[in-house]
Amino acid sequence: MKPTRRPVNPCFSSGPCAKRPGWSPAALSAALVGRSHRSAIGLAQCVEVIERSRALLRIPADYKVGIVPASDTGAVEMALWSLLGARGVDLLSWENFGETWVDDVVNHLKLPDMRHLGAPYGRLPDLSQVDTDRDVVFVWNGTTSGVRVPNGDWIAADRKGLTICDATSAAFAMRLPWPKLDVVTWSWQKALGGEAAHGMIALSPRAVERLESYTPPWPLPKIFRLTAKGKLIEGIFRGETINTPSMLCIEDALDSLRWAESVGGLDGCVARAEANLAAVAAWVERAGWVEFLAEDPATRSCTSPCMTITAPWFTALAPDARFATSRRMLARLDKEGVGYDLATHRASPPGIRVWTGATVETSDVEALLPWLDWAWAEESDAAKAA
Ligand SMILES: Cc1ncc(COP(=O)(O)O)c(C=O)c1O
Numbered sequence: 001m002k003p004t005r006r007p008v009n010p011c012f013s014s015g016p017c018a019k020r021p022g023w024s025p026a027a028l029s030a031a032l033v034g035r036s037h038r039s040a041i042g043l044a045q046c047v048e049v050i051e052r053s054r055a056l057l058r059i060p061a062d063y064k065v066g067i068v069p070a071s072d073t074g075a076v077e078m079a080l081w082s083l084l085g086a087r088g089v090d091l092l093s094w095e096n097f098g099e100t101w102v103d104d105v106v107n108h109l110k111l112p113d114m115r116h117l118g119a120p121y122g123r124l125p126d127l128s129q130v131d132t133d134r135d136v137v138f139v140w141n142g143t144t145s146g147v148r149v150p151n152g153d154w155i156a157a158d159r160k161g162l163t164i165c166d167a168t169s170a171a172f173a174m175r176l177p178w179p180k181l182d183v184v185t186w187s188w189q190k191a192l193g194g195e196a197a198h199g200m201i202a203l204s205p206r207a208v209e210r211l212e213s214y215t216p217p218w219p220l221p222k223i224f225r226l227t228a229k230g231k232l233i234e235g236i237f238r239g240e241t242i243n244t245p246s247m248l249c250i251e252d253a254l255d256s257l258r259w260a261e262s263v264g265g266l267d268g269c270v271a272r273a274e275a276n277l278a279a280v281a282a283w284v285e286r287a288g289w290v291e292f293l294a295e296d297p298a299t300r301s302c303t304s305p306c307m308t309i310t311a312p313w314f315t316a317l318a319p320d321a322r323f324a325t326s327r328r329m330l331a332r333l334d335k336e337g338v339g340y341d342l343a344t345h346r347a348s349p350p351g352i353r354v355w356t357g358a359t360v361e362t363s364d365v366e367a368l369l370p371w372l373d374w375a376w377a378e379e380s381d382a383a384k385a386a
Helices: 040-057 071-083 096-109 205-213 234-238 247-262 265-287 319-336 362-385
Strands: 064-069 089-093 114-118 135-139 163-166 183-187 198-203 290-292 306-309 351-353
Touching (some): 064 071, 064 234, 071 096, 071 163, 071 198, 096 135, 198 205, 247 265, 265 290, 265 362
Parallel strands (some): 163 183
Antiparallel strands (some): 290 306, 306 351
16 A cells, blocks of 8 residues: 655755755855855855864864865865875775775776775675775765775774775764874765765875875876975865855855754764664564665664665566666655655665665655555566566
């Protein structure tokens, strides 16, 4: 039977993610559109984004935080291209985005001393093999497999290398052990439900030291440059962005940061995301036709849990047919207007991915899940009839 209860907000995309509850374009009415980001008032807004982010994420006072171009990808790329090459590097990957950074370093930077520690979708590489006296590149949460690192215990406190952490689907939903992280990147479009195209980067004092003592042998476009004449460009970390930001997006970022503060800051955001994951986990237990892609419960993502379909008739299908079937099933939710963008990433095993970050209400996750059972029953009936 078709459920009667519908999610108030049917947006479950893993990026751009659901706006905060109650958001409407009216939230942007005070945006400084048409004003220079370098005017006193414009610059103050950029600084406010930086300082509210620092406070919410509990970033240590001696870390530099800046707004950078090209979303999280821009922030990661500027870190890789500015910092790597000074020592050997361990590259970790267990899903699409980690693999993207591996590809960058292996095929484009072509560093002489690299180790790749990889794992298939659903698992983590053996973190005990990581040598943090080398540089390390990894994602905190693998958005396309729903597998996160459980903690930073595998990172040595007295390491010699830099840890470069893509935390875009973790920040504002998971706790990050800042002393273990030298470069952390994220974008507003994920757990804050902000807008895309702007990234943020946080640098530890050791990362700054590397930037000021090491010059990579390759050219760097202006858009990636964090130093000038061997010195950190301090202005970037005082709100003076490398190029022009959208003042509409800045206003939206401030709106989302204020909202995050209003629900209890980081603790409140983490609790909201974990409650959403718990709702999904309870459903997986009772549904009987899905299981988490993440094999170890300690690694299950509280923002992008991914589920595979275990029904024998489905697993017996050829890979293409599994993709087509799962997407057809999810299209039923789209058509009903009760759940959008729930397919796993194109690089992942076919299945379901529900964005469960802090901007998603647990009541909406709970309202969605019976619709998944309904869509699956419809799809199974259609398959049997065919
Ligand atoms: C782990 C991870 N890294 C990088 C990206 C790319 O982010 P953006 O499109 O904001 O650059 C994503 C987007 O989903 C992601 O999940």
